[in-house]
Amino acid sequence: xxxxxxxxxxxxxxxxxxxxxxxxxxxxxxxxxxxxxxxxxxxxxxxxxxxxxxxxxxxxxxxxxxxxxxxxxxxxxxxxxxxxxxxxxxxxxxxxxxxxxxxxxxxxxxxxxxxxxxxxxxxxxxxxxxxxxxxxxxxxxxxxxxxxxxxxxxxxxxxxxxxxxxxxxxxxxxxxxxxxxxxxxxxxxxxxxxxxxxxxxxxxxxxxxxxxxxxxxxxxxxxxxxxxxxxxxxxxxxxxxxxxxxxxxxxxxxxxxxxxxxxxxxxxxxxxxxxxxxxxxxxxxxxxxxxxxxxxxxxxxxxxxxxxxxxxxxxxxxxxxxxxxxxxxxxxxxxxxxxxxxxxxxxxxxxxxxxxxxxxxxxxxxxxxxxxxxxxxxxxxxxxxxxxxx
Amino acid sequence: xxxxxxxxxxxxxxxxxxxxxxxxxxxxxxxxxxxxxxxxxxxxxxxxxxxxxxxxxxxxxxxxxxxxxxxxxxxxxxxxxxxxxxxxxxxxxxxxxxxxxxxxxxxxxxxxxxxxxxxxxxxxxxxxxxxxxxxxxxxxxxxxxxxxxxxxxxxxxxxxxxxxxxxxxxxxxxxxxxxxxxxxxxxxxxxxxxxxxxxxxxxxxxxxxxxxxx
Numbered sequence: 001x002x003x004x005x006x007x008x009x010x011x012x013x014x015x016x017x018x019x020x021x022x023x024x025x026x027x028x029x030x031x032x033x034x035x036x037x038x039x040x041x042x043x044x045x046x047x048x049x050x051x052x053x054x055x056x057x058x059x060x061x062x063x064x065x066x067x068x069x070x071x072x073x074x075x076x077x078x079x080x081x082x083x084x085x086x087x088x089x090x091x092x093x094x095x096x097x098x099x100x101x102x103x104x105x106x107x108x109x110x111x112x113x114x115x116x117x118x119x120x121x122x123x124x125x126x127x128x129x130x131x132x133x134x135x136x137x138x139x140x141x142x143x144x145x146x147x148x149x150x151x152x153x154x155x156x157x158x159x160x161x162x163x164x165x166x167x168x169x170x171x172x173x174x175x176x177x178x179x180x181x182x183x184x185x186x187x188x189x190x191x192x193x194x195x196x197x198x199x200x201x202x203x204x205x206x207x208x209x210x211x212x213x214x215x216x217x218x219x220x221x222x223x224x225x226x227x228x229x230x231x232x233x234x235x236x237x238x239x240x241x242x243x244x245x246x247x248x249x250x251x252x253x254x255x256x257x258x259x260x261x262x263x264x265x266x267x268x269x270x271x272x273x274x275x276x277x278x279x280x281x282x283x284x285x286x287x288x289x290x291x292x293x294x295x296x297x298x299x300x301x302x303x304x305x306x307x308x309x310x311x312x313x314x315x316x317x318x319x320x321x322x323x324x325x326x327x328x329x330x331x332x333x334x335x336x337x338x339x340x341x342x343x344x345x346x347x348x349x350x351x352x353x354x355x356x357x358x359x360x361x362x363x364x365x366x367x368x369x370x371x372x373x374x375x376x377x378x379x380x381x382x383x384x385x386x387x388x389x390x
Numbered sequence: 391x392x393x394x395x396x397x398x399x400x401x402x403x404x405x406x407x408x409x410x411x412x413x414x415x416x417x418x419x420x421x422x423x424x425x426x427x428x429x430x431x432x433x434x435x436x437x438x439x440x441x442x443x444x445x446x447x448x449x450x451x452x453x454x455x456x457x458x459x460x461x462x463x464x465x466x467x468x469x470x471x472x473x474x475x476x477x478x479x480x481x482x483x484x485x486x487x488x489x490x491x492x493x494x495x496x497x498x499x500x501x502x503x504x505x506x507x508x509x510x511x512x513x514x515x516x517x518x519x520x521x522x523x524x525x526x527x528x529x530x531x532x533x534x535x536x537x538x539x540x541x542x543x544x545x546x547x548x549x550x551x552x553x554x555x556x557x558x559x560x561x562x563x564x565x566x567x568x569x570x571x572x573x574x575x576x577x578x579x580x581x582x583x584x585x586x587x588x589x590x591x592x593x594x595x596x597x598x599x600x601x602x603x604x
Contacts (some may be wrong), residue, residue, distance in 0.1 A: 321458065322465075340465055344472070347421075347480040349443075351458045352465035354451060374458045381461015 012110060012117065012285050018076030019046050019069060021112050024145045036132040040121060043146050044112025045069050045104035048088065049096035051152065056388050058152045059094060060143060061103040062160030062167035065235075065292055066284060068111040071103040072096070077283045086367055093372040094379070098388075099156065104146050106139045106167075108292050110285035113142070117218065117285040129215035134291060136163070136299045140170045144178070154178050156388055157379065161185035161364035162331060163292070166299050169339065172320070173301060173312040181319045181382045183375065186328050186364045188335035189309050189342070190300035195330065198238050199293040202231030206286045215287055228286040229277030236276045241327040241360035245269060302342075309342035316343075319385075320350040321378040323371065325363040351378055403435050407577035408595055412487055412511050415569060415599045416440055420482035423447070423507065425469045425499075426489030430457035437462065442483075447472055470494045473502040481507040488595075490514050491547040501563060504602050509568070513597040516572065518552030518590040536575065537594050553582060553590040560600065569599040 021044045024030070029039035046069045051058060061071050061084065072088040074081060088094045088101060105113035108131070112118075116131040123130075147155070158171045158179055165187025172182040188195075206212055209227030213220045237245075249269040253259065256266065265271040302309035320343055324336035333354050343350040355371045357363040364371065382388075405413060409432045416422060419441045424433045427446030430453070436442045446464035448454045457464035465472070469486065470493050484507030486499065491514050493499045503510040515537035516522070525533030532542040540547065551559075553572060560567055570582035572593025582589040582596065589596070 319463065337467075340467070341472075341475040344465070344475040345477060347477060349445065349463050350465060351454075351463050352467070353454050353458050354466050355455075356451060370455060374455050377459030377461055384461065 012077070012283065015076050019044055019112060021045075022146065022149055024142065024149065030138070030141055030145065032132050032138045033135040034133050038107075038114065038132065041107075041114035041142075042112060042118065043104055043107075043114070043142060044109075045102060045146055046071065046073065047103075047150075048072055048101040049099055051100040051150075052389060054389070055152060055154070056156060056386065057099045058147075058150075058155050059099045059101050060147070060155050060158045060171070061088065061094070061101060062139075062143070062158060062164035062171075063103060063106065064160070064162035064164050065289075065296065066232075066280070067164070068109065069103045069105045069113075070111070071101070075283065078279070083365060086365075087372065087375075093376045094159065098383075100152075102147070102150065102152070104143055106163075106292065107142045108134045108139070108288060108295060110288035115285070116215070116287035116291055126218040128218060128287060131287070131291065133294060135295050136166045136170050137174065137304070139295065140167050140174060143167070143171075144175060147178075154180065156386065157181040157183060157382070159183040159185070159375075160187075162187055162361065163296050165331070166296065166301075169301055169312070170299075172316065172318050173305070176313075176316050176318055179318045180386055181321065181379070183321045183323065183378070184336075184339065185323045186325055186331045186336075186361055187339075188331050189302060189312075189339050191297050192335070196297045198234060198330075199297055201234050203290050203293060205230040205234070206289060209286075212286060215290075217286070223281075224286045225278075225281040228281050228284065228289060229274075231286075231289060232280040232284075233273045233277040236273060238330045239360055239362045241329065241358055243327065243358040244360050247358075248272075309338065310345035313343055313346050313348055316346060316348050318348070319382055320348060321375070322350060322352040323364075323374060324352075324354050325357045325359070325361070325368075325371075326354060327358045328361045328363060330361040403439060405431065405435050408513055408573055408597065409435070409487065411571060411573065411579060411597050412485060412513060413440070415511050415597075416442065416483055416485075418442070421480070422483040422485065423476075423481045424485045424487070425473070425503070426486060426492075427457060427462075427464060428453050428487075430460060430462045430464060432485070432487060433457065433462050433464070434460060445481075469499045473499065473506060476506040478505055479508060483507055483509050483511060485511045487511075487513045488515065491549050491551065493549065496549050496551075497559065497563065500559070500565070500600075504565060504600065508601070510600040511598065512556075512600065513595055514551065514556070515547075516553045516590065516593045516596050517550040518554060519594045520591050521575075521594075523591075535594070553593055553596040554586055556596060556598065557582070557586055560598070564603040566601045566603045567598055568601055571597050573597065 029037035072082040105111040120127045165184035168184040206227035209224035211222040212224035254271040305311035324333040340352040422442045424446045437444045454466045484503040522533040571579045572589035573595045
């Protein structure tokens with residue numbers, strides 16, 4: 001297994017033919033939390049299924065930090081199946097024969113939506129660090145603009161895990177009338193000190209890469225691949241669990257019968273992490289990683305409502321289904337329970353299930369039949385309640 | 391549990407007799423919380439047969455997942471800790487079926503139920519039931535009956551009480567017993583207030599509809 005390459009100048013390019021892109025904010029710009037107005041910006045998205053006649057079957061899926069809009073079809077760069085193809089598709093838990101599914105690349109992302117990698121129309125050059133710092137609420141406002149463009153006034157459901165779950169919570173609090181059901185999965189209503197700490201390690205490793213050039217690498221023709229891959233390696237550990245790592249790798253050696261008394265990847269787990277890091281840089285932009293992790297760190301829903309989380313959901317009519325996983329130590333069951341208690345405090349309609357799994361935070365992306373049964377049952381019950389026809 | 395034939399509703403939903411007695415006490419189209427809702431049988435019945443806006447709390451993961459999978463709004467939680475978060479008078483009815491004897495602080499749970507709900511419905515296995523008394527009197531060991539099927543060392547029931555005990559606690563807490571019935575092992579009912587002494591002897595279970603004393 002090779003170590004991440006440095007110095008190879010290969011700007012991340014999303015094929016022009018991949019996916020849909022719309023320019024938003026052409027008449028009224030998007031006012032960001034930082035005070036900057038973002039006008040005439042690209043928003044990349046995918047849709048699956050068909051919007052029904054009464055426009056009642058739309059589901060917005062919100063993606064996590066390293067996700068993108070290609071939720072159920074092959075990734076245009078890696079060619080790998082969509083990140084949630086196990087759960088989204090014809091006949092799947094989120095059935096695209098029944099629902100009209102929308103997933104967009106988040107603001108600040110690097111798969112076609114406005115972000116530091118995209119061209120600043122004012123200068124004709126990549127934004128880099130001149131791109132305004134964005135928040136989870138900004139991502140959600142941009143998604144609302146996209147749905148306006150698509151003619152979707154009300155969502156049957158907004159569903160997302162991890163950072164996607166933060167967007168779900170933001171949606172439910174900011175646009176309660178547009179959200180019939182909300183499914184925040186493996187998430188939290190604020191980023192903890194530990195969450196922020198791990199992100200800071202990732203950001204520092206990117207910024208410590210000399211190829212990063214103060215964020216100016218796209219103009220200078222360099223690429224901070226090594227920094228970005230280390231950031232990914234650290235983060236990847238937090239997505240797994242100790243039992244999962246042990247089961248997958250234990251102390252097994254990589255393609256050798258004994259240790260080498262050196263610093264090559266002797267252990268399978270080292271080799272695996274290096275691989276995770278080196279493949280990530282093919283599809284992700286280092287500055288995007290900085291912006292998106294920052295948005296997550298800044299997320300504190302209660303703080304937006306004067307410090308009391310329950311106030312974020314005051315008088316909500318949305319039905320919630322909160323889901324956590326036993327082995328997720330990054331976004332714990334306790335964090336999900338805080339959300340549930342806030343919803344209870346306003347007597348909201350909420351379901352909450354903790355799924356037994358040893359796969360860690362990544363559980364929501366994996367084959368977890370119990371999780372799917374719960375999610376499927378919740379959606380079916382709500383579809384009956386709200387009379388969603390195909 | 392009484393093991394007489396379940397009663398079937400118009401839509402084919404069947405309920406155990408003791409749950410049916412509880413369901414009979416619930417008003418139509420009300421807001422309701424079922425604490426310790428198990429696999430959701432009662433909640434499902436009430437949502438579909440009585441049009442209630444129903445929620446549930448259940449301690450077991452399997453129970454919660456079964457409930458949510460059938461479209462019920464249920465959270466994983468427990469009666470001792472999770473009632474605190476609800477606002478006053480959030481529900482018309484709060485149900486605690488066959489659960490109070492398994493709570494750590496039955497008195498707090500009861501008071502919380504009547505804080506968050508206008509009315510509470512509580513059912514529990516009666517420790518004063520004659521078979522329970524005879525078991526202890528003649529055999530000298532902790533009684534095992536259909537309603538109390540556990541050995542003493544693995545029972546979740548840590549706060550057993552008799553119908554008489556429960557009536558006294560309600561009195562002490564200023565709780566009005568609006569209706570109370572005892573069920574025998576055949577599922578037959580009798581009113582408790584006509585004779586608490588007799589109900590406490592022949593009742594395998596007690597079911598109480600409670601309100602706060604004004």
